[in-house]
Amino acid sequence: MSEKSVTPLSEDFSAWYNELVVRAELVERGPVRGTMVIRPYGYAIWERLQVEFDARIKAAGHDNVAFPSLIPESYLQREAEHVEGFSPELAVVTHAGGKELEEPLVVRPTSETVFGEYMARWIDSYRDLPLLLNQWANVVRWEMRPRLFLRTTEFLWQEGHTAHVDEADAMRETMWALDMYTAVARELAAIPVVAGEKTPGERFAGAVRTYTAEGMMRDGRALQASTSHYLGTNFARAFKIQYLDQQGQLQHAHTTSWGVSTRLIGGVIMTHGDDKGLVLPPRLAPHQVVIVPIGHDKLAERTVSASRALADQLRAAGLRVYVDDNRPHLSPGFKFNDWEMRGVPVRLELGPRDLDADVVTLARRLPIDGGASGAGGKEQIPIARAAELLPGILDEFQAFLLARATAFRDERTATVDRWDDFAAQVASGWARALHCGRADCEDEIKADTAATPRVIPANAPDESGPCVRCAQPSVYGRRVIFGRAY
Numbered sequence: 001m002s003e004k005s006v007t008p009l010s011e012d013f014s015a016w017y018n019e020l021v022v023r024a025e026l027v028e029r030g031p032v033r034g035t036m037v038i039r040p041y042g043y044a045i046w047e048r049l050q051v052e053f054d055a056r057i058k059a060a061g062h063d064n065v066a067f068p069s070l071i072p073e074s075y076l077q078r079e080a081e082h083v084e085g086f087s088p089e090l091a092v093v094t095h096a097g098g099k100e101l102e103e104p105l106v107v108r109p110t111s112e113t114v115f116g117e118y119m120a121r122w123i124d125s126y127r128d129l130p131l132l133l134n135q136w137a138n139v140v141r142w143e144m145r146p147r148l149f150l151r152t153t154e155f156l157w158q159e160g161h162t163a164h165v166d167e168a169d170a171m172r173e174t175m176w177a178l179d180m181y182t183a184v185a186r187e188l189a190a191i192p193v194v195a196g197e198k199t200p201g202e203r204f205a206g207a208v209r210t211y212t213a214e215g216m217m218r219d220g221r222a223l224q225a226s227t228s229h230y231l232g233t234n235f236a237r238a239f240k241i242q243y244l245d246q247q248g249q250l251q252h253a254h255t256t257s258w259g260v261s262t263r264l265i266g267g268v269i270m271t272h273g274d275d276k277g278l279v280l281p282p283r284l285a286p287h288q289v290v291i292v293p294i295g296h297d298k299l300a301e302r303t304v305s306a307s308r309a310l311a312d313q314l315r316a317a318g319l320r321v322y323v324d325d326n327r328p329h330l331s332p333g334f335k336f337n338d339w340e341m342r343g344v345p346v347r348l349e350l351g352p353r354d355l356d357a358d359v360v361t362l363a364r365r366l367p368i369d370g371g372a373s374g375a376g377g378k379e380q381i382p383i384a385r386a387a388e389l390l391p392g393i394l395d396e397f398q399a400f401l402l403a404r405a406t407a408f409r410d411e412r413t414a415t416v417d418r419w420d421d422f423a424a425q426v427a428s429g430w431a432r433a434l435h436c437g438r439a440d441c442e443d444e445i446k447a448d449t450a451a452t453p454r455v456i457p458a459n460a461p462d463e464s465g466p467c468v469r470c471a472q473p474s475v476y477g478r479r480v481i482f483g484r485a486y
Contacts, residue, residue: 006341008275013219017270021148024278024342026265034146034153038262041342044286045265046156050136052188053158053260056180062132062160067114069138070105075113078238082112085205089141091153107140112206112231112257115161116239123163123253125244130173131163131253149266150223150486157261163241163253167232170254174230177258178211181226189264190281190401191215191271192409193225194481196455201439204257208232214454214481216409217270220429222454222485225267228258266486271405278343279365281401282394287322289314289390290344291360292335294351300328307350310360310386317387319394340365345397346390349378358383362393368400415479422468422482426451430483432460434474436467445469451482 006023007015021027026042029035038046054064070093076083091107094100108114115133123131136158143151160177164170178195185193193213203210207229215223235241236252245251272279282288291311293303304325311321322344324335332349339347349361359380367377381389412429416422425431426449435441435453446452460478467474 006275006277009218009273010275016273016275017266018148020269020273020277020341021266026269026278027148029148030154032153034143036148036152036154038156041286042265045268045280045284046262048284048286049184049188049260049264050158052184053180054134054136056184057134057158057160060132060176060180062134062162065133065135066137067108067111067118067135069108069140071108071111071114073104073106075117076106079113079206079235081234082206086110086141089143091140091142108137109139109141110257110259111135111137111139111159111161112235112255113239115257116235116241116255119161119163119253119255120239120241123241123243126165126246129163129165129243129253130169132160132173133162134158134160147266147486149269150263155262157259159257159259162256163236164255165243165245165251165253167230167254170232170256171230173256174209174211174228174258177228177256178213178226181228181258181260182213185213185215185225185264185267186402188281188283189268189271190284190398190405191225191267192402192406194409194455194457196457196460196481198227199435199437199442199453199456199476199480201442202453204229206231206234208234212455214483215267215271216405216412216430216483217267217486218273218408219270220412220483222430222481222483223263223267223270224454224485225264226258226260229256231255231257270486272401273343274366276337277341279401280343280345282345282398285343285345286320287344288320288394289322289346289348290339291321291323291348291350292332292339293323293325294332294349294354296328299352303350303352303355306355306383307348310348310350310383313387314390317391319387319390336363345394348386354380354383360386364393364397366397366400368396413481417465417468419468423449426483430454430481431468432479432481433468434463434465435476435480435482436470436472437475438470438472441467441470441472445482450484452485453480454483454485455481457481 006019009016028037093105182195185191193215198210209230211228213225233252241253291307293307295303314321347363415432
């Protein structure tokens with residue numbers, strides 16, 4: 001086994017993931033339990049997501065702000081459900097400057113409370129609404145069972161916080177955020193998430209309604225890719241976020257919050273990866289194309305020069321290109337395996353024979369036609385047409401990954417009405433089932449199967465009947481997707 005190989009996905013999915021994120025040089029464990037160091041290649045993926053989200057958020061009229069990471073403990077205690085929900089995860093500072101603090105400070109687990117404090121100062125009348133704010137930040141939640149990218153003590157995220165005149169406007173914002181997250185997950189990450197509402201038992205602490213985009217990973221488990229919350233007036237009442245309406249009456253604002261984090265990188269890894277390593281969607285990959293010059297000594301000088309010239313042409317066409325020309329001590333085969341491990345969508349091999357024929361050898365990270373594209377999945381394209389052909393090839397690969405992930409999700413999702421069928425289905429996938437909505441029923445389902453209600457799909461057909469677990473009447477008017485989750 002080479003030093004770059006990983007445990008086969010089908011043999012031990014957890015070991016495969018834990019080895020892959022390190023060997024692909026995305027991340028390493030941090031110096032404190034549960035923390036992580038995101039390496040340049042991993043951070044470049046986050047930056048691709050960040051740029052896309054940030055552009056969409058700003059285009060919708062939101063302004064970026066920066067709030068402190070230390071929050072007075074009393075802020076969290078003002079909203080009882082919120083503090084109760086986060087208490088087990090809080091990191092609390094009790095000493096600073098060599099002295100015990102008069103009031104403990106909480107390291108930000110999320111920012112509804114501190115945003116609420118300042119929204120109350122900034123809002124006076126209906127003319128100040130809607131107030132649309134967004135923050136790029138790190139947060140700390142003390143995880144008992146950390147896993148790199150998926151659940152870490154400290155992670156990066158985006159959190160939107162907005163205030164509105166009424167429920168209707170706040171709900172429009174809540175659904176806009178959900179639609180944005182769903183679109184980016186599909187269009188950039190090629191993850192076919194299912195969007196919809198959470199059950200009351202799965203809501204964000206302090207929210208009136210919580211919406212989610214759920215993706216299926218290649219072991220059949222669910223990953224909550226993003227969330228959007230309608231908070232009603234819960235935080236407005238706790239923090240006195242009030243405004244004078246057009247009739248001069250004092251009203252409480254309706255607030256929302258919504259966020260996505262670096263766990264989405266984990267979702268990309270587990271949606272598309274295989275036994276050779278990462279498989280990155282072209283729109284998200286730091287390097288869409290890697291060119292590997294082949295040859296030694298004077299031959300190398302020729303192929304390296306040609307590779308750099310080709311890279312310049314591809315960059316002029318808008319592609320992200322990397323030339324692997326600074327590791328002459330490594331064999332081409334090692335480099336091929338290395339870039340496969342790192343998930344680069346397209347690799348171009350350029351040797352002396354290729355140059356003599358005015359072609360370049362192309363290898364996709366995965367064959368999109370069942371391997372019919374030539375020996376070893378490779379094909380040759382004219383160098384003169386590479387800048388013309390590659391954008392389309394990358395678009396085809398992006399579409400292929402989304403279609404493959406969608407087919408996998410659909411194959412692992414089944415409609416069930418009997419409890420025995422439900423238990424068998426959630427062992428390796430998702431079950432669409434009718435549900436009574438009772439928290440104690442959800443607890444029983446989780447205790448027996450480790451499955452939880454992931455989402456009430458927004459586009460599911462109307463349906464009612466007995467709960468799959470307790471046979472009491474279903475309450476949501478449609479089936480709920482259950483699954484084991486990260």
